[in-house]
Amino acid sequence: MRTTPAATIGAALLLSACGGGGSALPPTEDGVLRVVALDKQDFDADMYEAAAGEVSIEYVLDGFQSHTLTVEGLEDQLHLEVGKASVATATINLEPGRYMLYCDIAGHRASGMEARLLVS
């Protein structure tokens, strides 16, 4: 039996592309912090990471309800809203530290729409 090299390489690439999974943190390979809002009133992760400085945030709605995204203590610097639009973006300047992201629509934070943001 012969295996064509092309098929073997293809399978290896596929494996490496999917490999390394299991990380709780969504990828930010393009330098954008992507947070997804889910209609079950949750974000797609409990913790996010970003590099200090100008942090580009992309807030994506996976559902139909309206949700907001803000940073505890920095509410006047970042307030994104999705609902009518499914994606909202902004940048915020963050020093290294730990922050809390949350949705400020009544009841949503208590239902689970909060997550830690680690900036380093």
Ligand SMILES: [Cu+2]
């Ligand atoms: Cu919400």
